[in-house]
Amino acid sequence: MVEARSPPLAAAPDGDTDPDSDFDSLCMLRRGLRSTSYRRAVVSGIDFSDTPNVKKNSRMSQPNLKAVVEEKEKFSSLGRLKLRKKKSLKGQGTFDREETAVLYQNYKEKALDIDSDEEVESRDRKSDERIVIQYRPLRSSWSQLSAVKRKGLSQAISQEEKKRQEAMFEVISSEHSYLLSLDILIKMFKNSKALSATMTKTESHHLFSNIADVSEASKKFFKELESRHQKNILLEDISDIVEKHAKTSFDPYVKYCTNEVYQQRTLQKLLSTNASFKEVLSGIESNEACRNLPMISFLILPMQRVTRLPLLMDTICQKTSKESPKYETCKQALKEVSKLVRLCNEGARTMERTEMMYTINSQLEFKIKPFPLVSSSRWLLKRGELTAYVEDTGIFSKRTSRQQFYLFLFNDVLIITKKKSEESYNVTDYSLKEHLLVAPYENEEISMSPVRNSTPMLYSRQTSASFLFTLTIRNNYAGEEVEILLGADTLNERARWITALGQSSDRKDTDRTNLTQVEIIRSYTAKQSDELSLQAADVVLVYQKVNDGWYEGERLRDGERGWFPMECAKEITCRATIEKNMERMGRLLGLETNV
Incomplete structure (x- = not known):
């Protein structure tokens, strides 16, 4: 991917830190293992196989070896032979080496570490000629590029400008990594005839959506970024490029993110009901080209990438002087990518909410006055089963029995039901959310009567609902005030219901x-x-x-x-x-x- 360098396996000196980083000195002693920043921005939501992290000041343990003479000409000729097989890009070739490229699933954005301004550039070290095979870092930072070192650019600019260069280069190198992962998704999964044969065209469309359009948008974006990088290794600015593409090229991201609910549902269905799909998919995932990463890790990349862009641009803004004209350009680019993220989030959220609304509406049976549930401005906040403690008044005493209620809480209305089956509910009451009052119930001692017509399993589940709270409905569907004592199975469930019912x-x-x-x-x-x-x-x-x-x-x-x-x-x-x-x-x- 990015130009790689080959340092020896010796430990770097301890003094390789940013001398002007007063901010860091406040917290350096406490940091330790505690990650306290937005480092790495928004990384994958899936735990992949452990990928070795290249730590700057680490040394691998190794046995004592006899000194061997490195046959430099032999190995350099091998390198040239391998490079002939690659179609080189014009210019400096920073991003030519793809055989050891980092896929975006394993890419960690160093520029997003707002807590640490450590010097990125390692100290120059002499090559240890006793070692023939040297460890190559996964990727380079701007200050590690050979052209930067050769021209002495790191020493010629201020520390703040160096951090700004690193942050801009991070946008380019991470886009390259992301593009490589998209390329694998399309070539290995979307274009697989064997995989396509195991599902319908509709399922394939729901699974991959417009990923080809997303990839094309990324290619255009990266091409312009790389061109700017090749013209001058000391970047003037990239904010204008980011702003331009966020405005004109990134619409495919909104469509892709909006399709997320269909994508997840389709993949889950195929994996659970289609043995042929599962078998073929497993074979593709084990292919060396996929680096043993699951397809889902590729499918979610556009959502991850689009949420990282504002964080990357915000980092560039931090490293740009507010007196500089570039600062306003950077702020405008940040504004545009933030708008893009908002549109993607809204698209995905609206589709998911609409789907869920229609599904729930079809499952409700009203034995009372019906309520028009479906609305574009309504969405589900929380759902679940709770135990209701109902008071039975006898001639000589009062006893309390249990009933199971299933609640659907939306942003503006509460629907109370009794569950008939997994996909059917009888509505017993409802109220607008503004008419609800909720509070924890401290008196845990309740005189219980036997549960009528309950199986041992049901009785066991009901008796565990010992975390109580009261729900007062000041105006239900019949215009009456009702108070219900409810019980949750866990302390956090009670807290979550109280929070959801009482949100304002x-x-x-x-x-x-x-x-x-x-x-x-x-x-x-x-x-x-x-x-x-x-x-x-x-x-x-x-x-x-x-x-x-x-x-x-x-x-x-x-x-x-x-x-x-x-x-x-x-x-x-x-x-x-x-x-x-x-x-x-x-x-x-x-x-x-x-x-």
Whole structure:
């Protein structure tokens, strides 16, 4: 992929850091294993096979070897022979070497590390002639390019300008890596006749959508970026190119992201019901060209790439002087890619919500006055089964029995049902959300009567619902006030229902600066509508912490709210990093609301 270099396996000196990085010195001692920044931006939401990370100051353990003389001419001729088989690009050829290229699934954007301004360039080291096979880094940074070293550009410019060059080069090199992955997706999977033979044309369209158009847009974008890079290794700017393509070339991303709900459903169906598809797919995935990566890791790349662009551009903005004319150009490019992300998110969200709305509406049976559920402005917040404690009044005493209710909570209405089957529900009550009051119930002691007509399994499930809260409906479908005592199976489920039922616009006024921040150390895919899908290195602001291991938080990059397991995150304690994260959130969300 990117021009590779071949340093010996000796450890680099410890002093290879940015001398003017006062910000880093605040937090250097505490950092350790704690990732406290937006480093790596938005990486894949899937755990792939362990890919070796090239650490700058590491040394591999090795046995003592006898010195051997490196036959440089022999090995250089082998290199020339291999390169003849490649069609070289014109110019400096920074991106010619694709045989060792990093696919985008394993690409980590170093320029997105807002917590660390460490010197990217390694110190020059003499080659160890005793070693013939030398370790090659996965990819180069701008300061590691041979042309940059040969001209001494790193020493000729300021540290801030060097960081700006690194950030701009990161956009180009990551786009190249992304393009290589798209090429594999199209050649190995989409164009596979064997795979196409196992599914219908409709299934194939839902699976791959307009990925060819997305790839063409990426090729045009990369071609212009690379041309700018080849004209002058010391880049003047790339913001104008980013802005231009975000405005005119990236529409295919919106269509692709909008199709995501069909894509996921189709893939899941094919894997679970089509043995031929599964067998052929497994064979393709094991092909050396795919690097043993699953097809889904390729399919989700456009969504991942489009969300990284604002973060990459924001990094360039940070490294550009506000007095420079380039700063305004960069801000405009950031505004356009932020708008693109918003359109992609809205497209995917609208399609998913519409699909779910029609599905739920078809499953509801109204024995009471019907409610017109389907609406373009309505979406599902949360659904699930809860135990209702109903008071039975006898002649001499009051007893409480249990009933199972299944609730569908939308952004503006609550539908209360009793579940008949997995795809059928009898509606017993409903109310507009504005008429609901909810509160935890502290008195856990309830006098229970035997459950009528219940199986042992049902009774066991019901008795576990010991986390109680009260729901008051001030005006139900019949215009009556109703109070219900409900029980959830877990502490976090109770917290999530109370939060969802009681959500209001007032929460938008919360002072974010005092909230705990966490960085995601393991990706998480949402399993319920009130959960938050997260990718490694995401930063989240925590609004609630529940003692059985769950957070409710807001994703820094786009302001999305939801619940996620605490085990996926590590708290950020460095004050300087917390403040820098808040600055970034203000820039990104401020732009989104003004596009």
